[in-house]
Amino acid sequence: MRLxxxxxxxxxxxxxxxxxxxxGTDHAKVPISVVTSKKANKGMACxxxxxxxxxxxxxxxxxxxxxxxxxxxxxxxxxxxxSCDDVIVITGxxxxxxxxxxxxxxxxxxxxxxxxxxxQRHPEKLLSFxxxxxxxIDEERELIEREKNYILIRTHFGGLE
Ligand SMILES: C[S@@+](CC[C@H](N)C(=O)[O-])C[C@H]1O[C@@H](n2cnc3c(N)ncnc32)[C@H](O)[C@@H]1O
Numbered sequence: 445m446r447l448x449x450x451x452x453x454x455x456x457x458x459x460x461x462x463x464x465x466x467x468g469t470d471h472a473k474v475p476i477s478v479v480t481s482k483k484a485n486k487g488m489a490c491x492x493x494x495x496x497x498x499x500x501x502x503x504x505x506x507x508x509x510x511x512x513x514x515x516x517x518x519x520x521x522x523x524x525x526x527s528c529d530d531v532i533v534i535t536g537x538x539x540x541x542x543x544x545x546x547x548x549x550x551x552x553x554x555x556x557x558x559x560x561x562x563x564q565r566h567p568e569k570l571l572s573f574x575x576x577x578x579x580x581i582d583e584e585r586e587l588i589e590r591e592k593n594y595i596l597i598r599t600h601f602g603g604l605e
Contacts, residue, residue, distance in 0.1 A: 445476055445507060449589045450562070450596075454535055457560045457583065457598045458483055462529035465556075466490065467520055467545060468537050472500035475513050475533075484531070487513035488524060520545035526552040535562030535596070539570035550577065554601035558582070561597045571597070578603025 447455065455477045458464060464484035466475045468491060475487030487509075489500040494517065501515045516523055526532065532553065534542045542563050546553045553559060559579075563570045574581065580602035587594050 445473060445480075445503070447473055447477055449587060450535075450594050451477070453585055453587055453594075453596055454533060454560060454562060455481070455483075457585065457596060458531050458533065459558055460484075461531040461557055462486070462527065463488060463531075465521070465524055465526065465530055465532045467518070467524075467532065467534045468492070468496075469500050469515075470496040470536065472503045472513065472515065474535070476503060476507050476509060479509055479512050480507065485512075489513055489515045490518040490521075490524060492517070492519045521549035521552045524549075524552065526555050528555055528557055530556050532556045532559045533561075534559070537564060539563030539566035539568070543570045543573045546577075547573070554578075554603075556600070558598055558600050561599065563595065563597070567595045567597070574599055577601075 464478045464487045469489035472489040478484045479487045491497045579599045583598040585596045
C-alpha cells in the first residue's frame with residue numbers, strides 16, 4: 445500500500461504497541477501499515493461516517509487483514525476500549541476537533557501509552573489544551589507535502605490522577 449510522506453511520518457511516530465487505534469481513519473492506511481510492519485499486534489480503524497468506514501473496510505479486506513483490524517463506526521473514542529499498551533492516532537482534522545475528541549473521552553486518552561496527533565488547523569489550541577490537562581509533548585515534527593505545512597505531535601499523559 446502506497447503511503448504519502450505525511451502518512452509515513454505518522455506511522456514512524458507510532459511506537460510498538462498492542463492495539464493501534466486510528467480515530468477518523470478514512471482509508472485505514474495507518475492501521476494497515478502499522479499492523480503489516482508488526483509494530484502493532486492489531487488495529488482498530490474508527491470513523492464517524494459510514495462512507496469512510498466502508499473505504500477502510502475495503503482496504504483492510506484487500507490487504508488480507510480483516511482478522512487483525514476491526515473497523516468500527518464511532519464518534520471519537522466513544523465506542524473504543526483503551527489500555528496502557530495501546531496507541532491512539534488522530535490525524536487529518538482540525539486541532540479543535542481533535543481537542544474535543546480527547547476531551548470527550550479524557551480518561552481513555554490518559555490511559556493510552558501514546559497519542560499521535562496531526563492537527564491540520566489550530567495546532568496551538570490543541571497544544572495548550574494538552575499541557576493544561578497534564579499531557580507531556582514527547583516530539584513535534586513539521587513537514588511539507590505538496591506545498592502544505594503539517595505538524596505532527598506525539599504525546600502521553602504524564603500527570604498524576
Ligand atoms: C481528512 S480524513 C483524515 C484521514 C486520515 N486520518 C488521515 O490523516 O489521512 C478525516 C476523517 O475524520 C473523520 N472524523 C471527523 N470527526 C470524527 C469523529 N468525531 N470521530 C471519528 N471520526 C471523525 C471523518 O469522517 C473523516 O473520515
